[in-house]
Amino acid sequence: MTNPLFYAKILLFGEYGIIEDSQGLTVPYSFYKGTLKFSATDSDFEKKSNEHLRLYAEYLSALTLPEGYQLDLDAFLKDIDNGLFFDSNIPQGYGVGSSGALVAAIFEKYSLKKYNPDTISKVELKDLKKVFGLLESYFHGTSSGIDPLICYMNLPILIENRESVDKVSIPASLEDQKGAIFLIDSGMVGETGPMVQIFFEKMKTEGFRKTLKEEFIRYNNACIDAFLKKEMNPFFKNLKHLSVWAYEHFKPMIPESIYKIWKKGIDSNAYYLKLCGSGGGGYILGFTRDYEKAEKMLHGFNKEVIYRF
Structure with a gap:
């Protein structure tokens, strides 16, 4: 090569x-x-x-x-x-x-x-x-x-x-489909070190450790399982739980420019957002069944579609 x-x-x-x-x-x-x-x-x-x-x-x-x-x-x-x-x-x-x-x-x-x-x-x-x-x-x-x-x-x-x-094999991306996974540019750079430090500080609290293990990990693993099987109803159900959990518990990692649209996605069910990597800046991941609708709601943000379903 x-x-x-x-x-x-x-x-x-x-x-x-x-x-x-x-x-x-x-x-x-x-x-x-x-x-x-x-x-x-x-x-x-x-x-x-x-x-x-x-x-x-x-x-x-x-x-x-x-x-x-x-x-x-x-x-x-x-x-x-x-x-x-x-x-x-x-x-x-x-x-x-x-x-x-x-x-x-x-x-x-x-x-x-x-x-x-x-x-x-x-x-x-x-x-x-x-x-x-x-x-x-x-x-x-x-x-x-x-x-x-x-x-x-x-x-x-x-x-x-x-x-x-x-x-692992993931289902093929289908370009003519309405659903999409996409990236949103938060407009700021994120630093991994400080974000991971915040996470470890949170892990010192028993309540946070408990909810991470009992809720976050359960939703996360269920999303992966449903995505690989291409079962979109359970996928989006668990994805919503994951997005809500992150909004409540990962707030320091969510760039300020993204707070409002994160909540808007949960409230409207038009799309759901999650961290891409450690957060604090950089990209945020978005998932939607109807990209055209989500795109209009996210007007003004730079977006890149990475996968279609």
């Missing part, structure tokens, strides 16, 4: 819940992508990216990776000296996996052992997830490894629990 593209990812379900062992469902999103290239122009963007790669290479040289997952760091450093940079249009701080795509691209190019995503076993997926967690922890302090794994595999992934992930 020459200059393979690594797509962004979207976590449809599982934000915060996967920290507490809920299921998650994540899909590649080809609108945004990144690839490793050699600089020809020496633009500011390319220079900055090249410098970031050098700092990252320093981090990697001090990292001990499990047997069989080593990287050819000499080749990586040599390429950095020759102007390597990461050419990407994936927005940072939007919950669509900008660092995940970079980690996946580096692993694909410099891993001493080569893998074929189509034939990777479930056991290898579990090991790769751990390795990717180590590689991505440079960017977030800690990482589950899920984002780079999705970007690397470029396939929908079902997160079964904290330890186990598997490849």
